[in-house]
Amino acid sequence: MFKELEKINHRPEPYEFYTAEELWTNEHTAQCMLQYHLNESVDMSSRNRKFIEKSAAWIIDHFAVNKKSKIIDFGCGPGLYTTLFAESGAQVTGVDFSVNSINYAMGTAAAKKLDIEYIHANYLDFESDEKFDLITMIFCDFCALSPQQRAKLLDTFRSILKPNGHILLDVFTLQAFNKKKETATYEHNQLNGFWSADDYYGFLNSFKYEAEKVTLDKYTIIEQARTRAVYNWLHYYDQASIQTEAAASGFEIFEVFSDVAGTEYNSASEEMGVVLKAIK
Numbered sequence: 001m002f003k004e005l006e007k008i009n010h011r012p013e014p015y016e017f018y019t020a021e022e023l024w025t026n027e028h029t030a031q032c033m034l035q036y037h038l039n040e041s042v043d044m045s046s047r048n049r050k051f052i053e054k055s056a057a058w059i060i061d062h063f064a065v066n067k068k069s070k071i072i073d074f075g076c077g078p079g080l081y082t083t084l085f086a087e088s089g090a091q092v093t094g095v096d097f098s099v100n101s102i103n104y105a106m107g108t109a110a111a112k113k114l115d116i117e118y119i120h121a122n123y124l125d126f127e128s129d130e131k132f133d134l135i136t137m138i139f140c141d142f143c144a145l146s147p148q149q150r151a152k153l154l155d156t157f158r159s160i161l162k163p164n165g166h167i168l169l170d171v172f173t174l175q176a177f178n179k180k181k182e183t184a185t186y187e188h189n190q191l192n193g194f195w196s197a198d199d200y201y202g203f204l205n206s207f208k209y210e211a212e213k214v215t216l217d218k219y220t221i222i223e224q225a226r227t228r229a230v231y232n233w234l235h236y237y238d239q240a241s242i243q244t245e246a247a248a249s250g251f252e253i254f255e256v257f258s259d260v261a262g263t264e265y266n267s268a269s270e271e272m273g274v275v276l277k278a279i280k
């Protein structure tokens, strides 16, 4: 028992384990995630419906999206943004590794007679000869990746972005990092049965890595037949650090907002919407 508890409470190296697939594509959690995405009043998996509508309308207007615009959305989930982009007339592609979400998105496109290309893939392995005017990655998914994964993804973005194209992503800021506390808790059927349909005990160990500006929510899920850990990493930025990271991959910050709905940048904001362009 003591050894088990030591393992549960062990602090790994930043980004030592990548378990995003277990979180998003496990048969049981993927169903729960889809319910969260589709719940229009909460900011879980996707933001609430009111925000998404405001955000999509702002994106369409701000980037002058028209019938010739080619947009690709990384981590598109069940297509809440891609559907709105396509309804504006744009040519739209969505990429996600959750088959559940992609199937839901395809069903919506078919029902609405929208010609959206959905690609079921890990976006870290994504390659294409196509070029896009706008690349989006929304709800701070960029922060869940290690520095190496982020650099690889930015390289992919460079290879598929048209010369005058834009990237729009949102990230957590240091204001959010400063609020985060280290904690250790456990709960029977933690998060209302989110982790399994069977009975389980869920431990949550939250760690902060001050130097790296990274946090980890480490979930250890103990069922009768198995024990597994899921690692939810987040990296937090200020304008200087996102600028440095973008520049290392050949991008510059073109604009900064407090969110992906065009709200003016405010240094107290816990999130930042960033528009990147390739350095010429």
Ligand SMILES: C[S@@+](CC[C@H](N)C(=O)[O-])C[C@H]1O[C@@H](n2cnc3c(N)ncnc32)[C@H](O)[C@@H]1O
Pocket (backbone or CB within 6 Å): 020, 024, 045, 046, 047, 074, 075, 076, 077, 078, 080, 081, 095, 096, 097, 098, 101, 121, 122, 123, 124, 137, 138, 139, 141
């Ligand atoms: C926080 S949700 C955001 C969904 C969507 N962008 C929105 O705002 O409605 C992150 C999405 O990224 C997907 N995802 C996470 N890691 C991925 C990866 N490595 N490859 C492909 N999809 C990924 C998940 O399945 C999920 O749909």
